[in-house]
Amino acid sequence: MSRRGIPRSRRWTFAAGCAVVVLSVTAPAALGSTPSARHGFDPHPGGVRITREQIAKEIRPEEVKALGRPRAEQLARDRIGLRAVDTGYPQPIRTRSLKEHTDSQAEANAAFSAAQSGEFKQYIKSPDYGDHVALLPTGKVLLFSFEAVEDNPNKETAPTQVIGRQNAGRAYVWTPPAPDDDTGTGTFKAVPPPTVDMDDGLNEPRPAPIFCAGHAYLPNGMVGIFGGNLGGNHGTGAHLAFVFDPWTETWHRQQDMAEGRWYPSVVTGADGRQFITSGHGDVGWGKLSKTIERFPAKNTAVSFDKSSVPDNQQLDKWPIKADYATDYPHLFSLRDGRIYGFGRDYNQQYVFDPATETSQKLADRPDEEGRKYGSAVPLPNPTPGNGPDSALILGGDRNNPKTYRFSNGSWTTDSSRAFGRTMDDTLIFPDGRLWTVNGAFDIRDYGNGEYNPTADDKWRQTELRDVNGTWKLGPQQRLPRGYHSNAVILPDGRIMITGDELQEIANNPDIKSGMNGSIEIFKPPYLNQGGDRPGLRTVPDGPVGYDTDFQIDTTNGRLARKVVLMAPITSTHSVDTSQRRIELKINARAGNTLDLQSPLSAKDAPPGYYLLYVLDDRGVPSIGKWVQLRPGA
Secondary structure (H helix, E strand, O other), X not given: OOOOOOOHHHOOEEEEOOEEEEOXXXXXXXXXXXXXXHOOEEEOOOOOEEEHHHHHHHOOHXXXXXXXXXXXXXXXXXXXXXXXXXXXXXXXXXXXXXXHHXXXXXXXXXXXXXXXXXXXXXXXXXXXXXXXXXXXXXXXXXXXXXXXXXXXOOOOOOOOOXXXXXXXXXXXXXXXXXXXXXXXXXXXXXXXXXXEOOOOOOOOOEEOOOOOOEEEEOOOOOEEEEXXXXXXXXXXXXXXXXXXXXXXXXEEEOOOOOOOEEOOEEXXXXXXXXXXXXXXXXXXXXXXXXXXXXXXXXXXXXXXXXXXXXXXXXXXXXXXXXXXXXXXXXXXEOOOOOEEEEOOOOOOEEEEEOOOOEEEEOOOOOOXXXXXXXXEEEEOXXXXXXXXXXXXXXXXXXXXXXXXXXXXXXXXXXXXXXXXXXXXXXXXXXXXXXXXXXXXOEOOEOOOXXXXXXXXXXXXXXXXXXXXXXXXXXXXXXXXXXXXXXXXXXXXXXXXXXXXXXXXXXXXXXXXXXXXXEEEEEEOHHHOOOOOOOOEEEOOOOOEOOOOEEEEEEOOHHHOOEEEEEOOOEEEOOEOOOXXXXXXXXXXXXXXXXXXXXXXOOOOOOOEEEEEEEEOOOOOEOOOEEEEEOOOO
């Protein structure tokens, strides 16, 4: 969420129609001291009516304690009055904006070949903003965010500073339409987070405010979610820890973390445990949690079976700290078994060793600058069976289109994209190419000032990186999507793009409908090559061990040129610690049966569920099927 408030120059005086409404900054008498207040309302100059009930709901205990009751009540009046005269964002603007985006997208994309650049096919209304996403091993997608406190895109929509029941989370499971259905919307099922009573002094239970948490997959296919928003002081970290079970679509609370975390990063290591660090802590924005917590705790067994659901499990701490001054570092478990943490500050790059619970500082990133939120990916290893040993750091700097590769302990400057962008998402395709979507000028800024959804069309344009490392601009998405945008590869190879509540509510065809989010579907070039795609009949029913033979059946074995495993995506704030593409060695062929060699070790591919794809000589993938990697299987 953005921490920026209303500029001081706009804070107290507003024009409302032909009248000027002035909200006094002087401390008034206590509530009920005027005749009008005793009759149930308190008229402000300019005709704004404020009831005692409104003030009672708006007043903040911390302001009463710090400033006294009269001053706290006046601040409450001012906030109510401000909203009364500065809430307008007419529906016709939203409707015209969506139409303009729809028309301009069609016009711009007519110049691109679907076979070369891919194509955007569907625009689907969603009940959730999709600020957090996770592809589940059922083929469905978990989306979660927050209950909005504003529907005006010129204001902060999230309850970042709110304490109490309005600071609440929400979640849905989306079942995508069938692979060949270009008009369907799929279905949405509400799966609200468990009701909790946050430690905010108000005793107002509400669905857990898990927005701006960190998340990664457990080896049994479940999603671990850590942190969230307590509210107050520009966003304070919550101690929450949950596991979402995709098989039953239920939530399970774990023991609280030792520290509150808002904007933390989480990654699953080779041991199947989740490494959790960073995030703004117990006292609010700017004071980061620098400890490293682990889930489950070292003396607790890791869950590998989907019938083994973690419940009320403990976390524990590493004996060292992660010294990041900025939130949401990119974390990757690379093939040496260590966890590489690439901070947004150029001089905060570290590697952590789960075996020894130690860390080591890495070389500084060569740009020598700080970066906003931007994407990063572990680069596919060309050797079959091997996991990634390099990472590519991309966006986060609107003035710098360069990308930076970390490999073998050092940095090199990689090929540049067309322009710099922040809040972008970069995916690894099954065919090994990289694809960037989403992006903006800055947080809550598309180049025309904060909380102004008007954007330059360049932020809507995608980019594709070929296997030689060359980037090329591609078609436009419908909405510009920056902060809180996400992208996920679905099992059938289509791409789901969602997120950025500011743009979603600014382009909502009916803001009162409750369908206040949106999903776009993109078909990459590999789905536009014509002819048949490879068919995949069966994969192992049970778990597959490491460095072992296993068999799959295809519909036409001669079409199979490569077989790859793709880790599912769970993403937020341009951070996805789970992405991974591993090519498998084909040991033998017998008709339509392929004998494959699994990844060499859990260091190459942490235990968990992966999508297996068969690719033909054009790079066209089959529809993926799920395979679980498990030590000792």
